[in-house]
Amino acid sequence: MTNFILKNENAVYYECGFSCDNEIFLQFGSDRFFITDGRYTVEAKEKLRGLKVVEARDVIAKAAEMLAEHKIKKLHYDPNDFTVAEFEKLKASKYTYFEPAPDFSKKKRIIKSNKEIKLIREAVRRGEAAFDRFALWLRRNALNKNEKRLQFECAAIMQNYGELDLSFDPIVAVNENAAKPHAFPTDREVKIGSLILVDAGVKYERYCSDRTRVAEYNSEIGFDKKAQSFLSSKRQKVYDTVLKAQEKAIRAAKPGVKACDIDKAAREVIEKAGFGKYFVHSTGHGVGLDIHELPVISAKSETIIEENMIFTIEPGIYLPGEFGVRIEDMVRIAPTRAVVL
Amino acid sequence: MTNFILKNENAVYYECGFSCDNEIFLQFGSDRFFITDGRYTVEAKEKLRGLKVVEARDVIAKAAEMLAEHKIKKLHYDPNDFTVAEFEKLKASKYTYFEPAPDFSKKKRIIKSNKEIKLIREAVRRGEAAFDRFALWLRRNALNKNEKRLQFECAAIMQNYGELDLSFDPIVAVNENAAKPHAFPTDREVKIGSLILVDAGVKYERYCSDRTRVAEYNSEIGFDKKAQSFLSSKRQKVYDTVLKAQEKAIRAAKPGVKACDIDKAAREVIEKAGFGKYFVHSTGHGVGLDIHELPVISAKSETIIEENMIFTIEPGIYLPGEFGVRIEDMVRIAPTRAVVL
Helix, strand or coil, rough: CEEECCCCHHHHHHHCCCCCCCEEEEECCEEEEEEEEECCCHHHHHHHHCEEEEECHHHHHHHHHHHHHHCCCCCEEECCCCCCHHHHHCCCCCCEEEECCCCCHHHHHCCCHHHHHHHHHHHHHHHHHHHHHHHHHHHHCCCCHHHHHHHHHHHHHHHHHHHHHHCHHHHHHHHHHHHHCCCCCCCCCCCCCCEEEEEEEECCCCCEEEEEEECCCCCCCCCCCCCCCCCCCHHHHHHHHHHHHHHHHHHHCCCCCHHHHHHHHHHHHHHCCCCHCCCCCCEEEECCCCEEEEEEEEECCECCCCCCCCEECEEEECCCCEEEECCCCEEEEEECEECCC | CCCCCEECHHHHHHHHHHCCCEEEEEECCEEEEEEEECCCHHHHHHHCCCEEEEEEEHHHHHHHHHHHHHCCCCCEECCCCCEHHHHHHHHCCCCCEHHHHHCCCHCCCCCCHHHHHHHHHHHHHHHHHHHHHHHHHHHCCCCCHHHHHHHHHHHHHHHCCCCEEECCCCCCEEEHHHHHHCCCCCCCCCCCCEEEEEEEEEEEECCCCCCCEEEEEECCCCCCCCCCCCCCCCCCCCHHHHHHCCCCHHHHHHCCEEEEHHHHHHHHHHHHCCCCCHHHCEEECCCCCCCCEEEEEECCCCCEECCCCCEECCCCCCCCCEEECEEEEEEEECCCCCCCC
C-alpha cells in the first residue's frame, strides 16, 4: 500500500471523517496516524476509530520525526498542499524519499460514492431552497438597495441565520458588474429592469452545492424557472444562447466522452451565436468537499467522464461594460447520461 | 536595493496600494512589476502608478520568465508564501539564486506609519461601535438563543449589513465553550447568568481591529466597561485576575523592553492567583493588514518593542468544562508607554 501524508482539511476528512484546523494525516502501509495539537486531541480521540491520535505542538516537525522513527523510505505528498517552509521541515527525515503526487486526494475523490451523492443532493436541495428565499427577499426589499447590501443579504439568507455554511462567498452582481466573472460588490443600486446575477451555494455535512442564476428585477423575480424574460432583445438573445449552450453541454455529458467534448458542445453554441470571444472561462468543475474538484471541464481537459462524477456545467457570456449571463447547475453522471441534481 | 518577489495579497497591497486575488509583485532594484490575469489588468493599470502591469494567465510562470529575461542573480522570497509546486515553477529561471527570507513583508510592516495608525484607529473605533450594537441585540434578543445563532448575529451586526468586512469569523462562546480558545459554536442556549465571550473585529480600508470581551448575560449586558460583575465568586476572581494581568502587561509595554517581558508581566499575575497552567496561549500579536502580524508577544519572543508597533494584549484563563475568560485590547507603543487604541 502507498505511504502518504495529507495536510489539507478536506483531504484529511475524506480519509477518516474528522478534521480540525491544524492536523497532519499519515498512512504507512495499513497504519494510520492523526497528528494534532492539544486543543483538538480529546475530540479527535472520540471521533476517530482505527487510527492513532498523536499530540504535538508542531504537527509537521512531529510528522518528520515519525517518518524517521518508522524508517519510511518513500512517501507520497501533494506539492500544492505544503509551503516551501513546511516541506523543508518535513525533509528533516533523512530516510525518506518524497514522491510528488499533485492532486493526490482530489484524484481519489473524483468518483463519488453513493453516500457522497446523497449528501451532495441534499446540499443542492438546500441551496435551491435558499435561492427561493433570496428571491422572496429581493421581491420585497431589493428596490434601490445596492450590491453590497444584496451580497450581505444573500449570504445571510443562504446561511439561514447560522444553520448552514456557505460553499463560498456568494456573488451578487448587477448589470455591468455581472460582466466581470469575479466582480467586487459596489454601491450600484437595483432598479426595475436591473439584471441580477446570483452565484451561490451551501454545504450539507461539509459537501458543497454551487448554482448560478440570472434574472431581471421586478416584483415577480424568481430563480425557480430557467426560462427567463428580459425587456431588451439583446439580453434575451444572450440569455437564451447561454441556456441553449448549457442544455447542449448537459446532453453531451455521459460516460466515455472526454471532458473537452462537453466544453466544446457549450462553446459551439455560443460561437455560432457570435459571442465566442465573450465566453472567457471553462465550462465546469467537479464539486464535493471542495467547491473546486476534479474533473475540470475545459477545452484542454482530456479526462474521460465516468459514472458518478459530479460537476458543474456553467457556460457564460460577458459583455464588458454592458452585462453578463452565466447559468450553472450541478450534474451527476448516470450510466447513460448526465442528470441535473 | 534588494530584489524580491511577493504573492501574499496583503504584502502586495502594502507595497503598491492595490491587490486582487491572483497576482505577483516583483521588485528588481528600482523597477517594480505587478503581474495579474486578464480579469484584473484594467483596474490594476488605473490604480497603479510608477510600476508596470504585466498580463499573464499563469502569473508564476510569467515571473520565472521575467527573472530569466532580466538576468536576476539573486531574489528574496518568503518560503511561507509559496507552495512547493509554485516554487518549482519559479525555479525555471536558472539564472536566479532564491534567498529564503521568512516573514519578509511582515518584518517590513512591524512599525506602523502615521497613516496606518489612523486607519487602524478607525477600525478599532468601528469595532467598538459594533460591540455596542451587538450588546444591544443581546439585551433584546439573546435569551434562549443558541451559540450558532449568536455567532451568526454577531457576524451580521459587526458587518453592519454589508458596510464593513470582518477581520475574522467572530467567536461567540457560552459558559464551558468559552474554556476552549478555539470553540466551535453549538446548540447551547443562553440563559440569565450565562457567561458570554465575544472575540471579534472589523476592517477599515483593509486594516484590522481585534477585541475580546466577557460578560454575564442579563437584560443590561454591555461591553463598554471593562469592570464586569459576576454572580459566582469564582467567575469574579478569574475575571478580575485576567483584567489585572492585562493592565499589568499594558503598563509593562514600552519602547526598549523585550516582548517576552510583556508576556511575563501578564503571566506572573495569573500564576500568583493560582491559575498559571490555565493561561494556555501567548499574550498577544501584532495587528495590521493581517490579523496576525509581528511582533509576537510570547514567553519566547526576544523582539525589542519599538515606538509605533501595534499589537494585542490578551491574557486569558481557561477552566476546562467550566468557563473561560479572555480580555483583549489593541495598543500602540507611544514614546514612553503603551496607549490603548
